[in-house]
Amino acid sequence: xxxxxxxxxxxxxxxxxxxxxxxxxxxxxxxxxxxxxxxxxxxxxxxxxxxxxxxxxxxxxxxxxxxxxxxxxxxxxxxxxxxxxxxxxxxxxxxxxxxxxxxxxxxxxxxxxxxxxxxxxxxxxxxxxxxxxxxxxxx
Amino acid sequence: xxxxxxxxxxxxxxxxxxxxxxxxxxxxxxxxxxxxxxxxxxxxxxxxxxxxxxxxxxxxxxxxxxxxxxxxxxxxxxxxxxxxxxxxxxxxxxxxxxxxxxxxxxxxxxxxxxxxxxxxxxxxxxxxxxxxxxxxxxx
Amino acid sequence: xxxxxxxxxxxxxxxxxxxxxxxxxxxxxxxxxxxxxxxxxxxxxxxxxxxxxxxxxxxxxxxxxxxxxxxxxxxxxxxxxxxxxxxxxxxxxxxxxxxxxxxxxxxxxxxxxxxxxxxxxxxxxxxxxxxxxxxxxxx
Amino acid sequence: xxxxxxxxxxxxxxxxxxxxxxxxxxxxxxxxxxxxxxxxxxxxxxxxxxxxxxxxxxxxxxxxxxxxxxxxxxxxxxxxxxxxxxxxxxxxxxxxxxxxxxxxxxxxxxxxxxxxxxxxxxxxxxxxxxxxxxxxxxx
Numbered sequence: 001x002x003x004x005x006x007x008x009x010x011x012x013x014x015x016x017x018x019x020x021x022x023x024x025x026x027x028x029x030x031x032x033x034x035x036x037x038x039x040x041x042x043x044x045x046x047x048x049x050x051x052x053x054x055x056x057x058x059x060x061x062x063x064x065x066x067x068x069x070x071x072x073x074x075x076x077x078x079x080x081x082x083x084x085x086x087x088x089x090x091x092x093x094x095x096x097x098x099x100x101x102x103x104x105x106x107x108x109x110x111x112x113x114x115x116x117x118x119x120x121x122x123x124x125x126x127x128x129x130x131x132x133x134x135x136x137x138x139x
Numbered sequence: 140x141x142x143x144x145x146x147x148x149x150x151x152x153x154x155x156x157x158x159x160x161x162x163x164x165x166x167x168x169x170x171x172x173x174x175x176x177x178x179x180x181x182x183x184x185x186x187x188x189x190x191x192x193x194x195x196x197x198x199x200x201x202x203x204x205x206x207x208x209x210x211x212x213x214x215x216x217x218x219x220x221x222x223x224x225x226x227x228x229x230x231x232x233x234x235x236x237x238x239x240x241x242x243x244x245x246x247x248x249x250x251x252x253x254x255x256x257x258x259x260x261x262x263x264x265x266x267x268x269x270x271x272x273x274x275x276x277x278x
Numbered sequence: 279x280x281x282x283x284x285x286x287x288x289x290x291x292x293x294x295x296x297x298x299x300x301x302x303x304x305x306x307x308x309x310x311x312x313x314x315x316x317x318x319x320x321x322x323x324x325x326x327x328x329x330x331x332x333x334x335x336x337x338x339x340x341x342x343x344x345x346x347x348x349x350x351x352x353x354x355x356x357x358x359x360x361x362x363x364x365x366x367x368x369x370x371x372x373x374x375x376x377x378x379x380x381x382x383x384x385x386x387x388x389x390x391x392x393x394x395x396x397x398x399x400x401x402x403x404x405x406x407x408x409x410x411x412x413x414x415x416x417x
Numbered sequence: 418x419x420x421x422x423x424x425x426x427x428x429x430x431x432x433x434x435x436x437x438x439x440x441x442x443x444x445x446x447x448x449x450x451x452x453x454x455x456x457x458x459x460x461x462x463x464x465x466x467x468x469x470x471x472x473x474x475x476x477x478x479x480x481x482x483x484x485x486x487x488x489x490x491x492x493x494x495x496x497x498x499x500x501x502x503x504x505x506x507x508x509x510x511x512x513x514x515x516x517x518x519x520x521x522x523x524x525x526x527x528x529x530x531x532x533x534x535x536x537x538x539x540x541x542x543x544x545x546x547x548x549x550x551x552x553x554x555x556x
Binding site: 291308314318319322354355 | 468
């Protein structure tokens with residue numbers, strides 16, 4: 001029995017002038033900001049549990065690990081197409097894949113994955129991801 | 140004879156998580172980044188002379204002065220509606236007004252104006268704005 | 279009788295690569311971030327009332343207006359010398375002057391002033407600056 | 418025969434208010450900016466080949482991969498101690514380790530490594546790291 005792969009969702013992020021660095025392309029850390037912005041968008045739009053709802057339930061998501069590969073440059077005047085996919089989860093942690101494409105060229109600019117940990121806002125301690133949340137994300 | 144006011148153009152900028160600061164609203168300097176991003180968008184889309192074209196002609200625009208008033212906070216999950224207007228020009232400088240609204244509430248978040256100076260890319264010296272550029276912007 | 283001018287304090291801020299923009303100098307909005315960073319430093323080091331203490335007392339400072347003039351560029355490898363001065367106050371608001379110099383050239387890079395408003399953290403409403411705070415800042 | 422480990426150098430970076438995000442700690446992407454800022458500092462101060470010299474020789478360094486682990490939060494009012502170490506190199510690429518500590522608590526905040534590629538500024542193509550550069554970095 002093979003595990004069905006989870007959905008890949010897509011968000012467009014316009015490159016802003018303040019994202020550009022001294023090499024005249026998007027600054028290398030901004031791709032991770034695009035990844036996070038896409039997750040926020042997709043949490044509410046695609047998974048139907050927004051970050052605000054997590055916070056309202058007394059939870060927060062924090063980054064535990066990021067791995068990113070840089071393939072090509074993204075330039076001013078372009079739009080980033082940021083695709084993300086819930087890869088797997090374990091206890092308090094989820095593994096989320098991402099791919100960033102140029103809207104102009106359709107070429108892969110960057111890819112990688114992030115590990116996020118669910119914590120309780122009051123104790124700041126990790127907490128097992130509730131089953132009802134898991135179900136909403138396994139789509 | 141009254142001077143006809145120049146057009147006001149509008150650009151939507153999605154608030155990204157990396158725009159939010161320790162006070163849980165958009166960081167006070169990011170509004171100026173939104174203003175600049177809106178100008179870049181409107182230069183190509185509305186005035187039909189993109190920043191890339193200015194650079195191709197051996198010119199660059201640099202900020203000479205910024206004045207910004209903060210009225211209300213813009214929050215994550217909202218979209219900034221950034222309106223700008225070429226107010227006046229004199230030699231190498233233009234005066235551009237801006238108003239930033241919340242898309243959610245339609246309320247004015249921030250307003251102000253910026254003075255930009257046209258320079259030659261090679262000498263970095265100010266240069267009188269060419270008449271054909273002035274005409275494209277007086278719309 | 280002339281009013282004695284308030285003290286001018288100075289903070290050094292190292293230019294970081296992520297402060298540099300597509301024009302190969304410090305991004306125009308980063309000077310306001312340098313101004314704010316200098317204020318935080320000087321609040322605790324020079325005025326002996328840190329931002330954390332204000333927050334502990336149930337207060338917060340928010341930006342109400344910023345005016346900044348750009349004179350020269352600050353480059354990577356340089357250090358910003360950020361001087362600030364409490365100019366005047368009125369009710370809930372203070373007017374703070376700033377000057378940013380290059381440590382390498384001693385030349386003035388940028389100057390301006392900011393208006394900050396003291397608010398209550400719970401109500402987010404402006405509150406008259408308490409007399410004991412005023413006295414600590416009038417040095 | 419064991420390979421002698423390369424030197425670990427250290428740079429202090431003051432946490433600025435604009436580094437703080439909606440969770441009231443240093444934003445997760447800013448640690449990579451601290452890493453890069455430390456490398457720039459150490460390139461000129463410790464290895465005696467500054468980024469400006471690389472650019473003067475017609476070279477540039479670009480990020481090819483970043484892996485970062487988040488252990489603890491770094492807060493406003495603290496200073497990041499950023500340690501980096503040239504781990505290994507291969508052709509056009511170097512592998513650089515980093516560790517970020519809190520100056521206040523001495524605790525490890527974050528660690529990871531980056532892969533940087535040397536490119537020719539004109540062609541933007543990777544280029545084998547010259548032997549004289551390698552020797553300056555193997556200290």
